[in-house]
Amino acid sequence: MWLLFLACVGEEESKDSTVSFCRDTPVVTYENFGRSFLTESCDGCHAATTTDRHDAPDAVTFDTVEEVWRWDERILARAASADPDMPPQGGVTDDDRVRLQWWLLCADPGT
Ligand code: HEC
Numbered sequence: 001m002w003l004l005f006l007a008c009v010g011e012e013e014s015k016d017s018t019v020s021f022c023r024d025t026p027v028v029t030y031e032n033f034g035r036s037f038l039t040e041s042c043d044g045c046h047a048a049t050t051t052d053r054h055d056a057p058d059a060v061t062f063d064t065v066e067e068v069w070r071w072d073e074r075i076l077a078r079a080a081s082a083d084p085d086m087p088p089q090g091g092v093t094d095d096d097r098v099r100l101q102w103w104l105l106c107a108d109p110g111t
Contacts, residue, residue, distance in 0.1 A: 022106035028099050029111045030065040037100065038062045041092050042079075054088075065110065072104045080104075 028034075038046075045056040048063050062068050068075070078086040080100040 018105055022102075025102045025106050027107070028103040029107050030068065030103070031111075033099050034065070034068060034103055037096060038068065041087050041096070045087070069104075069110050072109070076101065076104050 042062055044050060045052075045054045046060055046062050048061045060071060060074075062071070062075075075086075078084060079092065080097045084092070084097060
């Protein structure tokens, strides 16, 4: 149910909807979720230090919390939308995709 959230709201209503979506959600941050999630699921191709990026763009790196927040909207679109395509090989659980939304939609930006 939560996964459909991003798919269902338009620009206009998205701000209000985000407020209600985020009411009563657990506090999810880079420290308690994001860092380990990204390391496991994304950094094989997206870390600056990876030796084989599989053609992931050089600019799209998730090595620090600041870099992640530079890409928050694209991360949500690619990994937590109704039809996610990152990582390309799949394997991320729905639970983790929901946590990704709780983090990047609901946490204080930059945390
Ligand atoms: C197997 C390698 C691989 C893994 C793992 C991977 N990516 Fe990617 N990623 C790519 C490639 C290749 C591209 C460039 C082509 C494209 O955009 O589809 C890309 C592009 C992107 C972009 C930039 C394009 C845009 O839409 O703006 C984002 C954001 C992104 N990936 C997020 C993620 C996230 C989040 C994860 C982990 C949940 C992840 N990727 C895991 C290979 C990977």
